[in-house]
Amino acid sequence: MGMKFSEAAELLGRKARPDEEELVITGYSTDTRTIRAGDMFIAIKGGNFNGADFINKALEKGASSIVTALAIEGRGIINAGDPVAALGKLAAYNRRKFNIPVIAVTGSTGKTSVKNMLVSVLSQKFNVHHTEGNLNNHIGLPMTLLEMNDSHEISVIEMGMSALGEIDYLASITSPSAAIITNIGTAHIGMLGSRENIFRAKTEVASHIREGGDIIINGDDEFLAGFVPKNGCRVISYGMLGNNDIMAEDIIRDKEGTYLFRSDKTIFRLNIPGKHNIFNALAAIAAGRLFGVPEEFIQKGIAESTIGKMRLDIYETEGVRFINDAYNANPQSMEAALDILSIYEGRRIAVLGDMLEMGEFSKDAHEKLGSMAAACSDVLLFCGEEAGFVRTGAEKAGMDGCSIHIFKDSDEAGALLKSILRPGDTVLVKGSRGMKMENVLKYTGDGVR
Helix, strand or coil: CCEEHHHHHHHCCCCCCHHHCCCEECEEECCCCCCCCCEEEECCECCCCEHHHHHHHHHHCCCCEEEECCCCCCCCEEECCCHHHHHHHHHHHHHHCCCCCEEEEECCCCHHHHHHHHHHHHCCCCCEEECCCCCCCCCHHHHHHCCCCCCCCEEEEECCCCCCCHHHHHHHHHCCCEEEECCCCCCCHHHHCCHHHHHHHHHHHHHHCCCCCEEEEECCCCCCCCCCCCCCCEEEEEECCCCCCEECEEEEECCCCCEEEEECCEEEECCCCCCHHHHHHHHHHHHHHHCCCCHHHHHHHHHHCCCCCCCCEEEEECCEEEEECCCCCCHHHHHHHHHHHCCCCCCEEEEEECCCCCHHHHHHHHHHHHHHHHHHCCEEEEECCCHHHHHHHHHHCCCCHHHEEEECCHHHHHHHHHHHCCCCCEEEEECCHHHCHHHHHHHCCCCCC
């Protein structure tokens, strides 16, 4: 059953009228293209649109109610000064109606991968409510919490941020029972100014963990190692080094770059390449054990987990192996993807794009990227404003200038890539989301997967 309109109205400072007492909200939407009859339409103003312009469309499609900043009246209409804040209040109210464990997942890299692995693990035992895709911001996260219902037994909520205070807000409405912090890297460092500030931003989640809760951290991370939350929640650490609670030992890599390792007495096998995914698996193993998932179920969940579209999607067409990791990029994820490229025999081609939001750190980060690409690839195609720094780094590392190709966009890169491909090649495609590096793949004859 959905929420009564009268509940929502009271929560947002308005008393329901007699003709509204029977109204029931059966879902929530911020987009009239996907709205269903019975939904509440939250008319949010975005960078390129204003939801208030679509109120009549929402009503025509059967919206049961409207939240808007406009001073208008009507059956089922709630005037809220800030519809985004109203969305957060509704989400927090809905979350607190259900007494189930909620696990928050944040960190500079690996959030979505850990979330997917953990959902796979927990689903072996529970009906799991979770973030779809990476809807992890101040709009996507509340919309996810509003989908929580009586059928769910546990929840996994991903939290992203690009500034101080954002995790604090998201965690305040989520009220997690436990949290996972994957690492403190340099994603968004141009906006936060330092890794110290990124650490402060990510650890904001700790102050909102419910009494008696736990925080699971990457104990190999130099910033997280030794972290002690002020609210006294228990810390569980994972990693590959000496003093962590959950350890990966006896690590073996196969020829496809996937790993086998032991944690305590259990052998875990990943079906996703990359050594960094051992850390992601350890986080999921730690949370699975914390919430009582039997060891053999955790083992099965790890083996069956996937990490999503355009995230290390490896496939072959016409004798060419493609690694589509185009969803996003930062220095740590670039290093991990190039490491995977390096394991393959044959000619290795790195098709890379700018790492955005690096600010004053961009020059050094892109020069280092060029150096890493030179060590891991035979041919480098690069798109974006930072291409000069990448070329400098690659050439300093010994890459022949004739093997470095610079383009203004991914379409130009795709055209050249098509002309040089031959059977036996391995191609890595990666860049920040704004670069849309997946466009390269439409020139290869297989399209974007």
